[in-house]
Amino acid sequence: MPRTPQQIFESYIHAGPLSRDADALAEAFTEDGVFEAPFVPADAEFPRRLVGREQIRSAMAAHYARGGKAGRTPNFAKSSFVLHTTTDPDVFIAEIDTVFDGDGDEGDTTASLVQIFRIRDDRIARLRDYFAPDLVD
Template sequence: MSRTPQEIFQSYVHAGTISRNADALAENFTEDGVFEAPLVPPGGDFPSRLVGREQIRDAMAAYYARPVEAGRSPNFEKSGYVLHTTADPEVFIAEIDTVFDGDGDGDGDGGDDVAVSLVQIFRIRDGKIARLRDYFAPGLVSSDRPE
């Protein structure tokens, strides 16, 4: 049974962003699935390219084992997304606006909310992600962000 783009996207977000469950995240991908973050330099905190469900599982488990930086948890009530289908039934695009509650700069002053926009391009096969290209600002996942 094939899943809709909405179901695939929601499952991916729940497994990754919400629960940080590498096993569940990897199960959203085909056995030979590819995860790419083209704007992230190789060798950084966040993987820039992973090939195969097991590599996705292992690399994301290592990433999720790192502590979440204070002030970096998304506020799902303030965040939103729009899914765009394409002429190719195996491709859909997620346009995402994620809002982090105040003090996203980590200076402890509470500060204003921080909004971050990103785009993900999904290629699906048999209801699973065959390729995901995740375009976001690399500073969001790097421990050497400017203060």
């Protein structure tokens, strides 16, 4: 029985943002899977386009090794998401509000983003991640 969009999304979130496990993240993609972050400048450290499991694995391992943006800790209990299915059963959209804990006198901040998933054989064949690049620099 194929996995639901909810199951695919939750396994992606667990592998990436929650556990920062580049191997598990890469395995969430098809062998020829594509990860795209179209709003990221071409010269940024964060990858703009990755093709294939091995490129996803190595680039995200390097990204995770650099650590997160100083002072930005995602609070997953306060964050939320809504999944939207489409007329194409292999495509769904995630609308995400990630809450970052405030530091000192600064209050929490929320970053909103959208991800478009294209699925093949229960894995991510293409993920377009539309987020503000300053979240990762």
